[in-house]
Amino acid sequence: MNDSKNSSRSQAQFGLYESYPPPQYKGVATQSLYITMRDGVKIALDVMLPKDLPSGLKLPAVLIMTRYWRSFELRTPSPPAKAPMGPRAPIADFLTSHGYALIAVDARGSGASFGNWLCPWSRDEIEDYGEVVTWITNQLWSNGAVGAIGISYEGTTAELLAAAHPTAVKAVIPQEIEFDLFTDIVFPGGILNEWFMKTWSDSNRELDSNRAPRDWGWSARLFVKGVRPVDADKSRDQLKQAIAAHSQNPDVYQAIHGATCRDDPYGRLSITLDDMSVFSYQQRIERSGAAILGWGSWLDGATADTVLRRFVNFGNSQVAVIGAWSHTGDRHASPYGSPKATPVPNLESQWQEALRFFNHHLKGIRDEHISDRILFYFTLGEERWKTATVWPPAGTTTQRWYLAEDGMLSLEAPAAESGADAYTVDFEASTGTTNRWHTQDGVTPVIYKDRAEMDRRLLTYTSPALTEDTQITGYPIVTLHVTSTAADGAFFVYLEDVDETGKVIYVTEGQLRAIHRKVSSEPAPYKMFVPYHSFKKKDAMPLVSGEVAELTFGLLPTSVLIQKGHRLRIALAGQDKDTFARIPVEGTPVITVARNASHASFIDLPVVQRNE
Numbered sequence: 306m307n308d309s310k311n312s313s314r315s316q317a318q319f320g321l322y323e324s325y326p327p328p329q330y331k332g333v334a335t336q337s338l339y340i341t342m343r344d345g346v347k348i349a350l351d352v353m354l355p356k357d358l359p360s361g362l363k364l365p366a367v368l369i370m371t372r373y374w375r376s377f378e379l380r381t382p383s384p385p386a387k388a389p390m391g392p393r394a395p396i397a398d399f400l401t402s403h404g405y406a407l408i409a410v411d412a413r414g415s416g417a418s419f420g421n422w423l424c425p426w427s428r429d430e431i432e433d434y435g436e437v438v439t440w441i442t443n444q445l446w447s448n449g450a451v452g453a454i455g456i457s458y459e460g461t462t463a464e465l466l467a468a469a470h471p472t473a474v475k476a477v478i479p480q481e482i483e484f485d486l487f488t489d490i491v492f493p494g495g496i497l498n499e500w501f502m503k504t505w506s507d508s509n510r511e512l513d514s515n516r517a518p519r520d521w522g523w524s525a526r527l528f529v530k531g532v533r534p535v536d537a538d539k540s541r542d543q544l545k546q547a548i549a550a551h552s553q554n555p556d557v558y559q560a561i562h563g564a565t566c567r568d569d570p571y572g573r574l575s576i577t578l579d580d581m582s583v584f585s586y587q588q589r590i591e592r593s594g595a596a597i598l599g600w601g602s603w604l605d606g607a608t609a610d611t612v613l614r615r616f617v618n619f620g621n622s623q624v625a626v627i628g629a630w631s632h633t634g635d636r637h638a639s640p641y642g643s644p645k646a647t648p649v650p651n652l653e654s655q656w657q658e659a660l661r662f663f664n665h666h667l668k669g670i671r672d673e674h675i676s677d678r679i680l681f682y683f684t685l686g687e688e689r690w691k692t693a694t695v696w697p698p699a700g701t702t703t704q705r706w707y708l709a710e711d712g713m714l715s716l717e718a719p720a721a722e723s724g725a726d727a728y729t730v731d732f733e734a735s736t737g738t739t740n741r742w743h744t745q746d747g748v749t750p751v752i753y754k755d756r757a758e759m760d761r762r763l764l765t766y767t768s769p770a771l772t773e774d775t776q777i778t779g780y781p782i783v784t785l786h787v788t789s790t791a792a793d794g795a796f797f798v799y800l801e802d803v804d805e806t807g808k809v810i811y812v813t814e815g816q817l818r819a820i821h822r823k824v825s826s827e828p829a830p831y832k833m834f835v836p837y838h839s840f841k842k843k844d845a846m847p848l849v850s851g852e853v854a855e856l857t858f859g860l861l862p863t864s865v866l867i868q869k870g871h872r873l874r875i876a877l878a879g880q881d882k883d884t885f886a887r888i889p890v891e892g893t894p895v896i897t898v899a900r901n902a903s904h905a906s907f908i909d910l911p912v913v914q915r916n917e
Contacts (some may be wrong), residue, residue, distance in 0.1 A: 325657045326664075328402035332356030332386035337376065337535045339543070340440050342413075342433050347543075349417035349535055350437065351376050353388050353397055353407040354446060363448035365667035366406040366441045369397070369455050370434055370462035372425075373512060374416045375409035376533040389533055391525075394635070396454065399656050405663065406446060410437055412462070414554055415512065416532045419547045422513075422554045424571055425486070426461060426581045434462065435469035442473050450667040454478040454659060456633060457747065461583060464597070467621075468586040471593030476666035478659050480600040481608045481632050481745075484615060485831075486578040487567050487840060489607035490745070494816035494858065495840050496795050497562070497886035501742055506558035508746075513551035515544075520746050565820075567840035583611075584831045587619060596622040598662045600655075602630050603685060603813070603863050604638035604741050604751045610862055616680055617696055618831045624662065625680040627864075631751050632744040638751035640810045641686045649683075649690075684776065685812070686802070686866035697779050697834070700914035704775075706768060706873065707907045708900040714768035714873055714908075724901040728764040730794070730879030730894050732887060735759070736811070741861075742884045756801055756809035760876050764898065767803060768873040778864040779911030780834045783815060783875070784857045786904035791894035792847040794819045796856055797881055800908070801874040802867050809874065815860030816881075818888060820845045822856045835859025853904055875908055 334356045339347040354364070369375070369390075377391030388397035390409060397407040413430050414422030422430070442449050451473045453463035457480075464479035483489035491498060508518040515531040534544040560572030568577055579585055599615055601608035609627045616625045629639040630648040634655055637646040650658065664670040680693045693699070709715040710724055736759075737743075739752040783798045796817050802810040823844040829837040836857050838844075848854055867873060879896065880887060900906050 326403065326660070329404050330355035330357070330402050333388050333398060333401050333407075334358070334386075335376075335389055337389075337533065338537065339535055340437065342436055344429075346413060346420040346433075347418065348413060348433055348437065349375060349411040349547075351389065351409040351533075353401055353409070355401050355404060356386055358446065362446070364404060364406045364446055365448050365450040365452065365663070366408055367400055367663065367667075368408045368410060368434070368437070368441075368451065368453040368463070368466060369459055370410040370412060370437075370453070370466070371455070372412050372415050372422070372458045372509065374532040375411045378530045378533040380528055380530050391529060394633070394652060396656060396659075400660070400663075403660055403664075404668075406441075408437065408441060410434065411532070414551060417534055417538075417544050417547055419550060421550060424555070424560070424574060424576065424581060425458070425557075426465060430462075431465050431469045434466050438466070438470035438473050449473060450475050452476040452478070452663050452667050454480070456480040457482065457745070464583055464590065464599075465586055467593040467595035467597075468589035471589065471595070474593055474595050476596045476598070476663055478598045478600070478662065480634065481602065481605055482583070482611055483607060484583050484611040486582045489611065491561055491578055492564075492840070493607065493885075494795075495565075495818035495821035495838070496816055496888060498742060498884065499886040500884045501745055502561060503558050504746055506556055509554070509557060513548070513554050515548045520748060522748065566842045566845065568842055579830070584614070584618070587831070591620050594621065596624075596662070596666045598624045598626070598659065600626045600628070600634070602628050602632075602634075602638060603683070604629055604640075604744075605632050606741055606745050607861055608632075612680075613696055613862055614831060614833065616678075622677045623679075624676060627680070627682040629683050629685055631749070632747055636750045638744070639683075639685045639688060640753045640812070641688060644750050644752045682778070682864050684778070684864045684866055686868065687776070691864075697911060698913055701779060701911050702914065704910045704912045705907050706875070706910065707905055708766045708875070708898065710900070712766055714766045714875060719901050719905050721901055722903060725897050725899045726764060727895055727897045728877065728879075730896065731762040732880045732893070733882060734762045734878045734880050735883045736799075736814070736881050738883050740884065741814075753811035756799075756811055756876070757807055760801075760809055760874070762878070763799075764877040766875045770870050770872055771867060772869065774869050774915065775867045776865070776913045776915055777812075777867065777910050778913045780862045781813065781815070781860040781908055781910050782835055782857065783860065783908045784855065785877075785906045786853050786855055786899040787896050788851060788853055788899075789819070789848050789894050789896045790850070791889050791892060792849075793889055794848070794894055794896065795879055795885065795888040796896075797878040798860060798908075799876040799878070800860060800863070801876055802865070803872040803874050804868075805870055812865050813861050813863040815858055816885070817856055817858040819848050819854065819856065822846060822854060822858075824857060833859075834862075853899060873910075
């Protein structure tokens, strides 16, 4: 594949050099109401249609299904003829202006909906959305075709809608979501994502009390009164009843805090995180035949990993996109660019691509740019888009770098029978509070500052200056041979780029809790490109004092160009204090990393041949 030629083609796909269709309508007409589910629970939804829609005209519908209030009651008068969705980006206004009905739904047990929210994406919640689709298709304005779009929680509901109603749902656009809840957000590498889970849990609790969460910022708390009641609830009695029921919603943080393994139950429920994960719905989503436009970012949690795993596991028609932006897609996140830069494509162009996709699949407006299976990915450092139809991309080979003496990385395997480095875990080590995990609050930008100073707290290995430009695209895989003074521990590995001035640029990371180090020989639940750790109780293996343990695990995928003259660096840590739980809770372990002929430690990098 000629990457440079494909770059211009891929940017054209995003519409950067093409005209977009003009809006057809101006203004939004909104009706807010309850519909009753199979068990009597009333679900709140807003129906937003183009204002002054001609009588008898049939429209496709797009759903946004949310845990974060479908619409907002403001302390000041709401803007006339606008979608009442509060501080969200105005995607609803955009889609209705182009001839779509936009349906916003409060998840069961949230917002103005009745019932209880027992866990993320419960079976009842997903079934509710299927009933909403049936209701939509019976409306006089409906053409019978339904799609869904959303970011984060709303992106997952968008994808799961294909499983909820496989006949009417024709196209879904899940953005910045998780494929596997255990590994992607709750326990990356088996280590509790403490900051996010606590922050998200607290935010949900405030929402359920009908208060704008603190992490939305002071302006939202100043202007947002609460969730918007349905039109008929003039007295707000129904809203008060719904909010009162929400006080019984389980606390997410408490539900997961006692868990360690993948097969541990979620709180008091007889389900696990797997039961809520997208991968568990694969067969139903595939049977729907719904087309998928999936978005992710190399720097937003594990969302790029989600895009790749969906691409290789699901047989649905797919356009897959991996860029370099924050969780909401509106801020550039490449460590090689300015955090104030506009992402490419910008937010408006992202919406235009969503419109192009929906027009193709929901309106039958055929578009030659819409492929049945294509992946667009952004290469950091080069700051260019590329395309692939298979993964890994054609021309990918493995380049192995060994941990060597004097803090070096070497292409030569160690020949000496001895050689090791001791490291006392520094529990003040951190990747900061603007990292790939913190952006998932929907507010925080992704900013990785020069890592040179922080690397002094870590155990590092650095290569000689590279003699040619090197494109790393895929999943780096690290193998460490270690001993520890503790029976458990967290192992963080960072891949970094050191430029000629000594500036250290974060590229990607991977982590593994030591007790989960066993590489399982059982079939993985889905195709993956890294060693399979089951994270199940039966495979847990405490470290044994004085005994060398092998830790082999994948880093999160990336695509990056390391320039000639720069150096590669592998940095090892035992803690990321502003994000992950401390393991062990007490004590200060000393770990020893072997780097000898009997116990070589190394990293395998997926390098793509460049054809200039």
